[in-house]
Amino acid sequence: xxxxxxxxxxxxxxxxxxxxxxxxxxxxxxxxxxxxxxxxxxxxxxxxxxxxxxxxxxxxxxxxxxxxxxxxxxxxxxxxxxxxxxxxxxxxxxxxxxxxxxxxxxxxxxxxxxxxxxxxxxxxxxxxxxxxxxxxxxxxxxxxxxxxxxxxxxxxxxxxxxxxxxxxxxxxxxxxxxxxxxxxxxxxxxxxxxxxxxxxxxxxxxxxxxxxxxxxxxxxxxxxxxxxxxxxxxxxxxxxxxxxxxxxxxxxxxxxxxxxxxxxxxxxxxxxxxxxxxxxxxxxxxxxxxxxxxxxxxxxxxxxxxxx
Amino acid sequence: xxxxxxxxxxxxxxxxxxxxxxxxxxxxxxxxxxxxxxxxxxxxxxxxxxxxxxxxxxxxxxxxxxxxxxxxxxxxxxxxxxxxxxxxxxxxxxxxxxxxxxxxxxxxxxxxxxxxxxxxxxxxxxxxxxxxxxxxxxxxxxxxxxxxxxxxxxxxxxxxxxxxxxxxxxxxxxxxxxxxxxxxxxxxxxxxxxxxxxxxxxxxxxxxxxxxxxxxxxxxxxxxxxxxxxxxxxxxxxxxxxxxxxxxxxxxxxxxxxx
Numbered sequence: 273x274x275x276x277x278x279x280x281x282x283x284x285x286x287x288x289x290x291x292x293x294x295x296x297x298x299x300x301x302x303x304x305x306x307x308x309x310x311x312x313x314x315x316x317x318x319x320x321x322x323x324x325x326x327x328x329x330x331x332x333x334x335x336x337x338x339x340x341x342x343x344x345x346x347x348x349x350x351x352x353x354x355x356x357x358x359x360x361x362x363x364x365x366x367x368x369x370x371x372x373x374x375x376x377x378x379x380x381x382x383x384x385x386x387x388x389x390x391x392x393x394x395x396x397x398x399x400x401x402x403x404x405x406x407x408x409x410x411x412x413x414x415x416x417x418x419x420x421x422x423x424x425x426x427x428x429x430x431x432x433x434x435x436x437x438x439x440x441x442x443x444x445x446x447x448x449x450x451x452x453x454x455x456x457x458x459x460x461x462x463x464x465x466x467x468x469x470x471x472x473x474x475x476x477x478x479x480x481x482x483x484x485x486x487x488x489x490x491x492x493x494x495x496x497x498x499x500x501x502x503x504x505x506x507x508x509x510x511x512x513x514x515x516x517x518x519x520x521x522x523x524x525x526x527x528x529x530x531x532x533x534x535x536x537x538x539x540x541x542x543x544x545x546x547x548x549x550x551x552x553x554x555x556x557x558x559x560x561x562x563x564x565x566x567x568x569x570x571x572x573x574x575x576x577x578x579x580x
Numbered sequence: 581x582x583x584x585x586x587x588x589x590x591x592x593x594x595x596x597x598x599x600x601x602x603x604x605x606x607x608x609x610x611x612x613x614x615x616x617x618x619x620x621x622x623x624x625x626x627x628x629x630x631x632x633x634x635x636x637x638x639x640x641x642x643x644x645x646x647x648x649x650x651x652x653x654x655x656x657x658x659x660x661x662x663x664x665x666x667x668x669x670x671x672x673x674x675x676x677x678x679x680x681x682x683x684x685x686x687x688x689x690x691x692x693x694x695x696x697x698x699x700x701x702x703x704x705x706x707x708x709x710x711x712x713x714x715x716x717x718x719x720x721x722x723x724x725x726x727x728x729x730x731x732x733x734x735x736x737x738x739x740x741x742x743x744x745x746x747x748x749x750x751x752x753x754x755x756x757x758x759x760x761x762x763x764x765x766x767x768x769x770x771x772x773x774x775x776x777x778x779x780x781x782x783x784x785x786x787x788x789x790x791x792x793x794x795x796x797x798x799x800x801x802x803x804x805x806x807x808x809x810x811x812x813x814x815x816x817x818x819x820x821x822x823x824x825x826x827x828x829x830x831x832x833x834x835x836x837x838x839x
Contacts, residue, residue, distance in 0.1 A: 465686040468637055469700040469752065470676035472669045479703060483690045561690045561732045 328531030335522060335535050344518025345539055348504045351514065355439035356500050360493070362440065363447025368477070370452055381448065388445035394506050396442055400434035401510040435507040443500060450492045454485035486558040494551035498544050505536075515539055590615045590650055590756055590787050591636060597644035598631055605631045607811040608645070613756075613789060618782045620790045620798040620819075623808035624834055629791045630683075632808070633760050636789065637678045638671055650677060650755055676704060679749030683761040685741040687733040687748070693720070694729045697748045705752060712751070719747040723777050739770030743777050750781075757781070759790040795838045799823050807831045 288294070321327060335341055370381035388396070404425035411422030429437075458481050466476035508517035515536050523532040591613035598606040605628045613619050621629045634640045636647055638655040646653055654674050656663050666674070687696050697716040701707040707715075720726050723743040733741055742762055749757060759778065763771045775797050782788060782801040792798065798805050798819055805822040807815045807830075815828045826832045 459686075461682065461684055461686040462688065464639060465680075465682065465688075467672070468639060468675060468678070468680040468682075470672045470674075470704050471700070472672050475703060479699065480688055484688075558690075561734065 326530055327534065328528055331528050331531035332534050332538070335519075335532060336538070338522070338535075340518045340522060341515070341535055341539070344513055344515040347513055347518075348501065348515040349543070351435055351439065351504045351507065351512075352497070352501050354436055355443055355504075356497055358436070358440035359443025359447050359496075359500075360451075362444035364451055366444060366448035367451035367455060370448060371455060385445045385448055388442050389449075393438065393442045393503060394509065397434065397438040397506055397510055400429060400438045401431065403429045403434070431507070431510050431512040434510055435504075435512045439500065439503060439507070442503075443496065446496060447493070450496065451485070451489055453492075454487075454489035455481055457488045458484045483558070487555075490551065490554050490558060494547065494554075497547055497551075501540060501543055501547070505540075587614055588651070589613060590617075591789070592648040593632075593636070593645070594647075595645035596632065596635060596642050596647060598628075598635060598640060598642050605811055606635070606642070609808075609811075609813060611806065611813065613787060615755075615787055616785045618786075618788045618790070618801055618803045619806060620792060620802035620804070621806045621808055622792070622795070622798060622822075622834070623814075627808045628811040629808045630760055633758050633789060633791050636756075636758060637675050637680060649674075672704075676752065677755045678758060679752055679754030679756070680758045681742070681745050681749050681760065681762050683764050685733070685738070685745045685765070687741055687745055689733050692730050692732055693725070693736075693744050696733070696744060697751045700748070700752050716747070716751055719750050720744075722750075722780070723747045724773075737770060738766045739773045742766065742774045746774075746777055746781075755787060757786055757788045759788065759792065761791055761793070763792065763794055795823060795835070807834070809834070 322329075366381045366384055369377040370385070372378055407425055409422050410425050410428055411419045413419035413422075455477075462480055462484065463476060466480045471480070504514050505516040507514050508520060511517070513521075519532040519536045523529045526532075589612035591611070593609055593611040596606050596609040597604070607628075609628075609632055611619075621632070623629045631640060635642050636649065636654070638647075641655060646656075648654075652674055653663075655666055655671050657666055657670070658664070687693075688699065691699065694713065694716055697719065698709065698712040701712040701715065702709055717726070717729065720729060723746055725740060725743055725747070728736060728740065728744070733744070736744065746762075762778065763774050766774065771794070775794060778788075778790070778797065779801045790797070790802075800819075802819045804816060805819045806813055807822055807826070807828070809830045815822055815826060815831045822831065823835060826835055
């Protein structure tokens with residue numbers, strides 16, 4: 273009662289003053305101070321980097337598009353793409369095996385994940401590279417029977433194949449767990465519905481379960497892809513001419529270690545930034561059934577009830 | 581029942597037993613459903629009625645007895661006079677003549693309404709896409725949702741989603757439709773539209789088995805009402821008898837809660 277009489281008694285202008293549309297943000301001195309401090313630190317840091325000759329920026333510029341660096345870049349990218357694709361495919365198979373009721377499949381998948389996730393990638397790479405010490409020959413034969421075909425291990429396991437196999441199998445173990453997590457996150461009723469409609473398990477997975485699982489599979493997979501780009505630098509230890517190996521080969525000659533490492537760092541950053549963009553597009557794609565919600569909901573409110 | 585003795589039942593269930601671990605849910609169910617018949621199964625929660633429905637298309641495996649749909653024992657086949665369990669894909673084939681509507685609708689959320697409806701006809705029944713779309717649009721018209729063809733399930737109300745789910749089940753031209761508490765997840769004001777759609781289907785001679793709590797639907801649309809309690813069929817008959825004049829005390833006490 274008191275309130276209402278007050279507002280009635282108040283002059284017309286008072287109501288206008290209370291309209292939030294007229295509100296302004298007061299000047300925040302503390303915030304400005306913080307900005308100034310940060311700006312100062314950043315400029316100072318930039319100045320240090322620009323004036324430290326050790327960074328050798330002219331050298332960085334000179335070698336940025338050097339043919340050796342570019343070919344190393346291609347190797348790193350190619351390796352990433354091939355290993356990632358193999359890793360996802362094998363990972364999907366392992367994930368499905370891991371979820372099956374079949375003891376054999378489940379057991380194999382668990383063993384695979386246990387081994388390849390449980391040992392360092394670097395060790396795995398060196399292991400594959402030195403496969404010939406263990407098995408000098410690789411052959412296809414009937415167990416305890418005649419040999420059908422055989423190859424010299426060193427001719428099959430080149431640095432390239434060792435790198436691909438090592439990276440892909442390791443990746444598969446991680447991807448299997450990511451994909452399994454995604455598949456589990458899909459409502460149980462969806463698989464049941466697909467089943468009730470007479471879909472085969474394969475079709476239910478491909479058409480119903482996986483598309484829904486993608487929303488929770490894509491973000492960690494983006495993470496994995498970025499880790500993979502960086503993990504390819506490990507293959508330099510098995511004499512694979514990737515980006516890191518090629519800058520190393522240059523600074524071993526010129527001793528410009530820091531500038532050449534900067535070349536590699538900048539390229540790695542460039543690639544991962546592009547991948548980040550790609551990831552957000554893919555996420556938007558798989559979130560589309562969710563996103564359009566807002567737009568059509570309004571139309572719905574207007575037309576929906578009239579129809580029934 | 582005497583009138584249709586000559587016809588062969590579409591669904592035959594004999595002495596069906598089902599237990600989850602040590603909890604016995606079905607303790608010997610016998611039920612015949614004739615072609616074109618609408619059977620409504622009533623009963624308190626935990627009476628086993630949903631489980632029984634899910635056993636009919638083998639979403640749940642039974643442990644004793646048998647269930648036959650359209651002359652085929654779902655989940656099994658006779659080979660050299662011995663009963664053999666079918667593979668998952670073998671069961672999938674048998675299920676293709678049975679439509680099912682779920683309590684939680686279970687529309688595929690990543691697909692539009694149209695895609696939801698044509699998924700099984702095109703992908704499972706190998707219908708041409710053009711025919712399937714044509715048929716889907718007719719079905720949507722029938723459930724009164726023509727203008728929702730391109731909507732995603734999330735953009736629809738619960739009642740609309742369930743009507744789409746009914747259209748989706750009809751799209752496979754089923755011989756038998758199973759409804760598993762189709763209105764239980766709906767707000768009260770949305771129940772009517774779904775029941776009206778189901779009543780239409782009943783009038784058109786579709787064979788339906790409906791598990792529900794909607795007594796009024798049972799009274800109006802059912803050819804036969806089956807009352808289940810504690811994993812057995814307690815009483816069955818014409819709706820006016822079972823609902824109007826229940827004989828068994830458990831049926832009486834169940835129905836008295838709705839009056």
